[in-house]
Amino acid sequence: MFLTLPRSATALAIGLAAVFGAAAPPAAAHGGNWRDVSPSDGDGSVLFDVETTRGATWAVGLRSDATTRPFAPVALRWTGTGWQSPPQPADHGRLDDLAAGAPDEVWAVGTRYEAVGDTDWDRGRALLQHWDGAAWSEVALPFPEGASGTSLSTVAVDEGGSVWVYGGYADAAGEYVPALFRGDADGGGDWTRLPADTGLNWVSQLEARPDGVLQAVGDGVSRFDGTSWTKQRLPPALDGALFDGIETRAADDVWAVGHIRDEKLWRRPVIVRFDGRAWRTVRTPAETGQLYDIAFDGSGRPVVVGETLNPEVEPDGNYVLTPGPQGFLTRTEExxxxxxxxxxxxxxxxxxxxxxxxxxxEGGISPGAYAGVRR
Structure with missing residues (x-):
C-alpha cells in the first residue's frame, strides 16, 4: 500500500526508474549484499554517524556502562579488517555528528560531561574535536563571554577544507541563541561567527555544497549564501515534517529525508527532492518509519536508512529504502x-x-553498536 500523492510527486517517483536504470529484481529482503562489520567490543554502544574520505572511514557515537556514566564518547576508524578506537579528549560525553575532508582532517561534535560531586553530572557543554591523522584533540569555539549551556548539533566540511559548526548557547538573560562558526581546515583556531538565523527551530544536519551554498535541515530546509539564510518552500502536505539527513548530488539534485507525524502510523517516512526549481515529494511506503540519512551507491541509486518501531514492518527495527522494480523507493533490504x-x-x-x-x-535501547557495508 502506498500513499496517494499529487501528480508532480507521482511523476517524480516514476522518474526514479529512468534516473536509476531499468527495473531490476529487488535485493533479498533478508540481507541482500550487506555484510555485518560491527565492532567486536561494541556492547553498550551505539553509533550515530559514519563518514568516508579518500580511503578513511570513521563512525562516532557513545558507550554506556557502569564505568562510563553517563556516557563515554566513541570514535572508531576502519582499518580494512576491523575498527580501531583511538583515545578521546573527553572521558565522559557523546559524539553525534561527523565530517571528514581528508584522512587527517576529521571533525566530530557532541557533548562533554563533567562530574559534580560524587554521583552527579553537569548538564554538559559543547564538544568539538579534530583528528589530525595521529590523534584526537578538543577544539575551543569562540562562544561569547558568559555563554552557558553551550551545545553543538552538526558539523560539515566544504570542498575548500573550511569547517562549519552549528549549535547554540544561553545568553546572560537565559535566552537560547543559535550559533554558526566557520573555521580553517587545519584547526588552528581562526574561527568566524556567522549569521545563524536559519528560520528553523532546530538544525539536525549541515551540508556544504560544491557551489559554496550551505544547507541545513531540521524542522524544514534552509540555505545560507554566505550572508543570510533563506528557508525553503516545501510541499504544503509536508507542513510539520522533520528532517535528519540531506545529500547533494548536484545543484539541481538535492535530497532530504526524515519523517512526519501520522495519526495512524505514528511516524511516516518522508523524502523530498530539489530539482533546481522546487522541492517535490518522493513517494515512500505508507508504513511506520523514521528516516535518518541517505547515501548513493556506486550506480547512483539512493540508499535511505532509519528505524521503525512497528514490529510488523520489521521486528529488528532497521528500515532501509532502495529503488524497487518500478522505480519507487521500497523496503527490500535488511x-x-x-x-x-x-x-x-x-x-x-x-x-x-x-x-x-x-x-x-529492548525499551528502545540497542544492546550494542552496529556497522554494515553494502558491497
Missing part, C-alpha cells in the same frame, strides 16, 4: 544483525556504509 540505523555514507569504491545499533533492542 542488513543482517542491524537494529535501528542512524547514519549512511558512500566510500570511493561505491560501497554504502551504515551504522546504528544491533538487533534485539
Amino acid at each position: 542488513p543482517p544483525g542491524a537494529g535501528y540505523l542512524y547514519g549512511a555514507a558512500t566510500d570511493a569504491a561505491g560501497r554504502v556504509w551504515t551504522v546504528g545499533g544491533t538487533a534485539g533492542a
